[in-house]
Amino acid sequence: MKPSHRPANPNFSSGPCAKRPGWSPAVLNGALLGRSHxxxxxxxxxxxxLERSRALLRLPDDYxxxxxPASDTGAMEIALWSLLGARGVDMLxxxxxxxxxxxxxxxxxxxxxxxxxxxxxxALPDLGAVDFDRDVVFTWNGTTSGVxxxxxxxIAADRAGLTICDATSAAFAMxxxxxxxxxATYSWQKVLGGEAAHGVLILSPRAVERLESYVPPxxxxxxxxxxxxxxxNHGVFRGETxxxxxxxxxxxxxxxxxxxxxVGGLDALIxxxxxxxxxIADWVAGADWTDFLAREPATRSCxxxxxxFAGARAGAMDRDAQxxxxxxxxxxxxxxxxxxxxxxxxDAPPGLRxxxxxxxxxxxxxxxxxxxxxxxxxxxxxxxxx
Ligand SMILES: Cc1ncc(COP(=O)(O)O)c(C=O)c1O
Numbered sequence: 001m002k003p004s005h006r007p008a009n010p011n012f013s014s015g016p017c018a019k020r021p022g023w024s025p026a027v028l029n030g031a032l033l034g035r036s037h038x039x040x041x042x043x044x045x046x047x048x049x050l051e052r053s054r055a056l057l058r059l060p061d062d063y064x065x066x067x068x069p070a071s072d073t074g075a076m077e078i079a080l081w082s083l084l085g086a087r088g089v090d091m092l093x094x095x096x097x098x099x100x101x102x103x104x105x106x107x108x109x110x111x112x113x114x115x116x117x118x119x120x121x122x123a124l125p126d127l128g129a130v131d132f133d134r135d136v137v138f139t140w141n142g143t144t145s146g147v148x149x150x151x152x153x154x155i156a157a158d159r160a161g162l163t164i165c166d167a168t169s170a171a172f173a174m175x176x177x178x179x180x181x182x183x184a185t186y187s188w189q190k191v192l193g194g195e196a197a198h199g200v201l202i203l204s205p206r207a208v209e210r211l212e213s214y215v216p217p218x219x220x221x222x223x224x225x226x227x228x229x230x231x232x233n234h235g236v237f238r239g240e241t242x243x244x245x246x247x248x249x250x251x252x253x254x255x256x257x258x259x260x261x262x263v264g265g266l267d268a269l270i271x272x273x274x275x276x277x278x279x280i281a282d283w284v285a286g287a288d289w290t291d292f293l294a295r296e297p298a299t300r301s302c303x304x305x306x307x308x309f310a311g312a313r314a315g316a317m318d319r320d321a322q323x324x325x326x327x328x329x330x331x332x333x334x335x336x337x338x339x340x341x342x343x344x345x346x347d348a349p350p351g352l353r354x355x356x357x358x359x360x361x362x363x364x365x366x367x368x369x370x371x372x373x374x375x376x377x378x379x380x381x382x383x384x385x386x
Contacts, residue, residue, distance in 0.1 A: 003371050006338050007364035013341035014143055014169070014304050014355045016189040016196055020259040021361055023193070031251035037244060045250050046239030052257040053200065056266055057171065060178050064203045064237040067245060069223045072168035075185035075199030078224045079164050080104055080137065083183065083207065086214040087161055088113035088134040092125050095142035096347045097166060105137070109218065121145040121349050122293045122308070132159035140170035140184075144345035146306030146353065150298040152177035162207055171200075172260065173273040173303045173357055182207040188249065191269070191303060192256040193359035195249040208232050260358065269358040273302040276356035276365040280305050283369040289314045289376055293351060306344060308351040313383045314376075322350035328379040329372075338371045 011018040036042055050065050059065060068075050080101065089111060093099045102118070105111050115134075117125040124147060130136055132155070141148040148170065155163055155177075162182040170176060171186040178184075182204040188194025203211075211227055223242055226233055236242060260269055277300065284291060284307065291310040294300040309315050309322050317325065330343035330352060344351045352372070356365060 002374055003367075005367050006336075006371075007361075007367040009361065009364055010338050010340050012339050012355045012360065012368070014345075014353055015187075017191070017193050017355050017357050018359045019193045020256050020359045022259070023255070027255040028248060028251050032247045035247070037241065037247060037250075042247065043239050045247065045254065046241065046245065049250055049253050049257065050237070050239055052254070052261070056257060056260055056269075057176070057202075058178070058266060059202065060204075062205050063178060064208060064232070064234075066201050066203075066237040067239065067241050068199045068201050068236070069197075069241075069243060071189065071196045071199045072166065072185050072187035073199070074223070075187070075201040076101060076164075076166050077104065078199075078201060078226065079183045079185060079207075080109065081218070081220055081224050082216065082226055083162060083164065083210050083214070084109055084111060084135060084137075085216050085218075086135070086210060088115070088131075089161075090115050090117055090130050090134050090136045092117050092127075092130070092136065092138035094119040094124055094147055095121055095139070095145035096345060097143060098139045101137055101139070101166065122147065122295050124149065124296070124299055127154040130154065132156035132161055132163075135161040135164065137164045137166075139166040140174065140176065141167070141301050141303060143169040143301075143304040144306070144348045144353075145293055146301040146304050147294045147299045148174065148301045150296075151175075152180035155180040162204075162210060169301070169303045169357070172266065172269050175266075175270060178204070188253045188256070191273075191357040191359070192253075192260060193357070194253045194256050195246070197249055198245055198253075203237075256359075270302075272358050272360070272362065273356055275362045276360055277302040277305060279362060279365045279369065280307075280354065280356070283372070287373065290351070290372075293349060303355065303357045305354045305356055306348065306351060307354070308349050313380075317383070319350060325379060325383070326350040326352060329375050332375045332378060333371060336371070336375075339368055 091102045119125040164183040167184040168186040172191040184202040189196040293306040293308045333339040
């Protein structure tokens with residue numbers, strides 16, 4: 001039977017992610033447009049984004065937080081280009097974004113003392129093998145496989161190297177142990193449903209110390225430069241951005257931060273994400289054609305929930321046939337207006353990926369589940385008889 005109840009918001013894309021409940025373009029009416037970002041009110045808005053973000057994320061007072069160009073990719077590449085090369089590095093990768101950072105280190109920075117600890121989609125590398133005398137680069141939540149590190153217990157408290165963490169689909173959705181992270185990055189477009197274009201870079205005092213004591217051997221473009229005369233450019237971490245930001249995006253970020261505060265702050269945001277994951281987990285437990293791509297329950301993402309095909313029929317199909325099935329399923333749900341953009345990431349195993357970041361309503365996830373079964377039954381004619 002075709003379900004009669006639809007999700008109120010069918011936007012389940014993994015990025016840009018759904019705007020916060022109740023958002024409309026009217027929230028941007030007060031944006032400081034046509035004015036300099038270096039004017040007093042411009043600087044004040046940028047500083048307000050940083051202060052509200054710092055408070056929501058519960059950053060330690062001695063950590064620095066700044067807005068940088070080029071979304072999460074920009075923030076991560078600023079960190080990699082500015083910090084790596086001072087000591088050996090362990091690069092961790094278990095899906096396509098982590099693999100992208102490995103590619104930067106190998107092909108662009110051409111680091112010679114580098115180890116790659118990787119794992120296939122669905123698993124984590126051996127975290128016990130990481131050497132914290134070295135720098136360590138990893139992704140907290142692998143958006144394309146739906147596998148996250150379960151916590152920070154595997155990270156040495158007394159490390160000599162720096163931990164550099166791409167936290168873009170984890171920040172505001174998962175409990176990040178700041179004492180274990182020297183660098184963390186994210187983009188507004190993810191868990192809080194803001195806009196892309198700008199990244200956020202968080203630095204521990206030890207990361208700042210590295211910046212002030214180490215000059216990398218490769219050139220740094222202007223938009224990567226965080227130091228001036230060997231000292232941290234503190235202005236960047238007060239809202240004096242390296243180049244011109246979009247004050248429209250800044251206004252939108254302020255709106256979503258205020259919304260996050262209004263629903264109860266970080267604990268409430270985490271609970272929203274975990275609640276949606278629990279809805280999907282309950283449904284998966286009763287479904288005979290799908291399963292989580294993440295094999296270990298403790299590693300299952302509460303933001304980018306990746307499902308793969310399973311069971312005697314869908315699970316037995318070859319990859320190309322599964323990819324066609326996923327395309328039909330997601331296409332049907334898209335056409336019905338119940339779920340947009342939920343086909344798995346192009347390089348990941350075929351399946352569905354449902355975003356359950358903080359802006360997603362649990363009721364919408366609940367409403368979506370019967371549609372998945374309906375859509376599967378509709379396209380089941382493509383399946384071999386089991
Ligand atoms: C883990 C991870 N890293 C990096 C990126 C790239 O982010 P952006 O496009 O905001 O630079 C994404 C985007 O989905 C991501 O999920």
